[in-house]
Amino acid sequence: MGSPAPERIVRFSGTVRLAHWLLASTFFVMLFTGMCLYLPALSRLVGRPTAKAWHLWSAIALLVGIAVLLLIGNRRSLTGVVRDADRLDQDDVAWLKGGPRRLFDHDDAPPQGRLNAGQKLNTMVMLGLMVVLAISGTLLWLGERDTTYRFGGSVLTHDLASLAIGFLVMGHLYLALVHPTTRHALRGMVVGDVDRAWAERNHATWAMSESVQSAERNA
Amino acid sequence: MTANAPTPRPGGRPIGRAAFLGTVATGVGSIALLSRYSGSVQAAIQKVSAAVPGVNQIAPTAGWRIYTVADQMPTFNAATFKLKVSGHVANPVTLSWSEVDALATETQVTDFHCVTGWSVDKVHWEGFRARTLIDLVRPAGNARYVTFVSTEAPYVDQLTLAQFTAPGVMVAKKQDGVALKQEHGAPLRLVVPAMYGYKSVKWVGEIRFDAKRADGYWEQNGYDVDAFIGRSNGLTGS
Numbered sequence: 001m002g003s004p005a006p007e008r009i010v011r012f013s014g015t016v017r018l019a020h021w022l023l024a025s026t027f028f029v030m031l032f033t034g035m036c037l038y039l040p041a042l043s044r045l046v047g048r049p050t051a052k053a054w055h056l057w058s059a060i061a062l063l064v065g066i067a068v069l070l071l072i073g074n075r076r077s078l079t080g081v082v083r084d085a086d087r088l089d090q091d092d093v094a095w096l097k098g099g100p101r102r103l104f105d106h107d108d109a110p111p112q113g114r115l116n117a118g119q120k121l122n123t124m125v126m127l128g129l130m131v132v133l134a135i136s137g138t139l140l141w142l143g144e145r146d147t148t149y150r151f152g153g154s155v156l157t158h159d160l161a162s163l164a165i166g167f168l169v170m171g172h173l174y175l176a177l178v179h180p181t182t183r184h185a186l187r188g189m190v191v192g193d194v195d196r197a198w199a200e201r202n203h204a205t206w207a208m209s210e211s212v213q214s215a216e217r218n219a
Numbered sequence: 220m221t222a223n224a225p226t227p228r229p230g231g232r233p234i235g236r237a238a239f240l241g242t243v244a245t246g247v248g249s250i251a252l253l254s255r256y257s258g259s260v261q262a263a264i265q266k267v268s269a270a271v272p273g274v275n276q277i278a279p280t281a282g283w284r285i286y287t288v289a290d291q292m293p294t295f296n297a298a299t300f301k302l303k304v305s306g307h308v309a310n311p312v313t314l315s316w317s318e319v320d321a322l323a324t325e326t327q328v329t330d331f332h333c334v335t336g337w338s339v340d341k342v343h344w345e346g347f348r349a350r351t352l353i354d355l356v357r358p359a360g361n362a363r364y365v366t367f368v369s370t371e372a373p374y375v376d377q378l379t380l381a382q383f384t385a386p387g388v389m390v391a392k393k394q395d396g397v398a399l400k401q402e403h404g405a406p407l408r409l410v411v412p413a414m415y416g417y418k419s420v421k422w423v424g425e426i427r428f429d430a431k432r433a434d435g436y437w438e439q440n441g442y443d444v445d446a447f448i449g450r451s452n453g454l455t456g457s
């Protein structure tokens with residue numbers, strides 16, 4: 001007999017994972033086609049009308065997809081993550097005060113919930129930037145059709161928000177794919193569960209409440 | 220305990236929401252503010268990007284954004300290029316590139332403004348004037364409009380004859396001292412500094428003197444025919 005399988009706990013529901021990968025895939029289509037619209041060298045690779053059609057249809061796919069998930073998915077699990085990201089307690093504030101050092105030593109770090117304080121803020125700022133991109137992008141689209149909606153600031157804001165979210169996504173990708181203490185989280189976003197031992201080290205508050213809940217369930 | 224101290228809620232404070240709303244508010248504020256001050260913000264971006272080598276070669280930070288309506292940009296071949304000058308004229312011609320290149324040119328430095336909100340100041344242009352073309356083809360009395368057909372189908376636009384002959388309007392072959400680059404409309408583009416850029420047709424392949432008015436590409440999408448800067452497309456000017 002081999003060693004026993006590591007004990008796992010569920011971190012993200014299927015609906016949450018679907019929402020994440022829907023956002024990620026449409027985001028990269030919009031990022032790439034947006035760069036084709038912006039950089040002359042790339043626009044030779046993918047022509048402007050083609051890039052623009054993909055850009056706009058993936059925005060629509062994202063909006064429709066989210067609406068569908070809210071309608072027929074596990075809505076409570078989706079709002080649950082957003083609620084987690086919204087609330088920061090004293091441990092979170094103390095965690096943030098540690099600055100970037102928190103990514104390297106976690107021995108003295110305050111215990112964290114299912115999302116740590118950095119993930120909470122990153123989630124909320126990214127969602128905010130997506131809304132800014134959607135508003136400015138819709139104004140660009142409307143402005144081509146009706147000059148009432150043409151504002152000089154839309155295109156610059158769309159550019160700057162793309163730049164900002166691009167940097168956040170680069171950091172996000174590094175932490176999710178490369179960084180040793182955080183990359184295990186990828187499993188949680190792909191198959192849904194994570195090692196209990198890893199969760200106890202990095203997300204102690206959450207791991208503890210999960211074991212209390214499962215103990216209550218088993219009682 | 221202080222009497223008024225709020226009891227901490229079990230789940231912490233709604234800081235995430237504040238970050239979300241703050242981001243959205245910054246974005247909406249930036250649309251509003253940049254709409255008023257886009258000129259100076261762009262100048263700042265250009266200053267910063269000019270200091271970093273290479274940036275201006277890949278990103279349109281020097282101010283220009285390249286807009287096209289077809290998937291492929293027209294390519295210029297000096298051996299096969301033809302400029303057709305047609306319509307209601309006494310002497311219709313089809314000029315080869317060497318003939319176009321031999322036309323008398325003038326230079327000018329003018330600002331370029333796009334209807335979407337960006338501008339490039341002090342662009343140096345070299346090209347021929349309407350007068351040179353008119354002397355060559357001699358338009359008829361009823362030729363009151365001039366249509367510029369781009370080789371990038373279906374882009375087309377039109378000026379009145381008076382707008383074409385106005386000061387500052389030229390058909391340019393050089394920009395900032397060098398032959399027009401492909402993305403700027405090589406080998407020939409119209410330059411109409413008093414109007415938004417959509418009137419300044421790129422990749423001009425035919426110039427036609429017409430008796431009738433016709434909507435250009437963007438006018439068919441509701442944009443003003445007389446696209447004077449600050450006095451068209453919803454702007455009233457002051």
Ligand code: HEM
Binds near residue numbers: 035038059159
């Ligand atoms: C969410 C909804 C979005 C909508 C409705 C939208 C819409 C648009 C529109 C209408 C344009 C103008 C195309 C043109 O110049 O003709 C545009 C350009 C662009 N978009 Fe988006 N977009 C969205 C999201 C995004 C995202 C998520 C990114 C990247 C992270 C992005 C990056 C860009 C870039 C870089 C450009 C080029 C801007 C320029 O020419 O300066 N967009 N978008």
